[in-house]
Amino acid sequence: MRDGDEWVVNGQKIWTSLAHHSAFGILIARTDPDVAKHQGITYFICPMDAEGIEIRPIIEMTGGHTFNEVFLTDVRIPDANRVGDVHGGWSLAKVTLGNERVSLSSGGALWGMGPAASDLLDEVRGGGGCDDPVRRDQLAQLHIEAELLRLIRLRTVTARIRGEQPGPEASIRKILADEHGQRIMELAKDLAGPHGMLEHQRAGGAPDLWGWHWGYLFSPALTVGGGTGDVQRNIVAERVLGLPHDIDVEAGRSWADARRG
Ligand SMILES: Cc1cc2nc3c(=O)[nH]c(=O)nc-3n(C[C@H](O)[C@H](O)[C@H](O)COP(=O)(O)OP(=O)(O)OC[C@H]3O[C@@H](n4cnc5c(N)ncnc54)[C@H](O)[C@@H]3O)c2cc1C
CATH class of the missing domain: 2.40.110.10 (Butyryl-CoA Dehydrogenase, subunit A, domain 2)
Structure with a gap:
């Protein structure tokens, strides 16, 4: 007030x-x-x-x-x-949220931070490779996803350099990147076997924030923070595919009215 x-x-x-x-x-x-x-x-x-x-x-x-x-x-x-x-703050809030989605999009699996698919591949190569065909297939799939995300990221950066505001394509990238991040962390845990239950530590005993263990525990947050995967899918459906607006039982009602209901 x-x-x-x-x-x-x-x-x-x-x-x-x-x-x-x-x-x-x-x-x-x-x-x-x-x-x-x-x-x-x-x-x-x-x-x-x-x-x-x-x-x-x-x-x-x-x-x-x-x-x-x-x-x-x-x-x-x-x-x-x-x-x-x-x-008139809602339109500004949408611009802020669009920019947040772009800011969460650099190379690492955890909103652009932490290890990436390439780090997991390096770990596997460094450990002597992997001859389980299912795991090899999963690793190849992660590499393909990482390449797609890299190209989408370049497209977004180019648009920003041209002075364009982030649009619904940032939602497409977020949907793909968050689930990709969760798959990386899950596969890293699976590949580690029983060792995956151990927490990585830096020298001196501090937890390794960007290690696989921390990342695995953090990764469920990826599809929630910055707008959930479901809400991003609604944005893509409505603003990219032009599908009808999601059902809104509060449509036409004031905020106070909807709260009373
Ligand atoms: C690590 C992390 C950091 C965060 N940091 C911040 C921060 O700094 N500042 C901040 O303000 N918030 C922050 N958040 C909050 C985050 O933005 C919200 O949790 C998120 O947007 C989801 O909103 P909600 O929690 O109200 O869930 P709800 O909107 O109540 O959603 C609950 C469930 O219903 C689904 N759902 C909701 N609406 C729809 C719909 N229309 N169609 C289909 N499904 C729907 C959701 O997908 C979800 O599964 C953070 C969250 C996390 C996990």
Whole structure:
């Protein structure tokens, strides 16, 4: 709600990556409950040290602490921190999410980070090769997928250099890359046999964050964070293939109305 030159924000947001390290966060706030749900949203840059912000850690099954639950109680954000029009934040949010998908797309299997299919192939070659025909077939398939993803990535980078905004092709890449990452981690675990149950450690005992073990435990998150695979498929269906819009039982209702229902 607006109060002069400030906005007073109350609410809660789960899964906020790196909130405990961040100076600023992007805050997408409901500013008008009486319009359709994609309207009435405003986009702010929120200082993470503002009074009324509480950051509670969430520990993942990797044992790490990447994300948090953030509570906002009467947090005052200056109107100068608003990006774009009042109630017009949804279109900006979509641009941000499109860019996030591109930023998650460099070479590694874990949202562009960590080991890639080529690292797994190197490990197999280094260990004397693999004569199991099923495993060999899976390795070849991963190599093919990695090459396809590399070419899609080059196409995306070229489009960005031309000044084009990321479009639905970023969703196609995310669907392919996330499931590819999960397959790499799963095959690495299978190939490691009983050793796969051991955690890799760096010298000094620190966990090897980008090792196969950590990656295997992190990999289920790939198809959830940054927009789930199901939602990416809806984007591809509607915006690339031109299929009818997904059924929306809240269509035509205001946000407040839908919440009451
Ligand atoms: C590692 C990680 C980091 C994250 N970091 C951040 C962050 O920094 N900031 C942030 O804001 N969020 C972050 N998230 C949250 C993430 O964006 C959401 O979890 C994700 O978008 C899914 O939303 P949800 O959890 O509300 O699930 P829901 O939307 O409730 O989905 C639940 C299930 O229903 C399916 N579903 C939902 N809608 C549809 C539909 N229309 N059609 C078909 N199926 C559907 C989904 O695919 C899913 O299987 C992070 C998540 C992870 C895993």
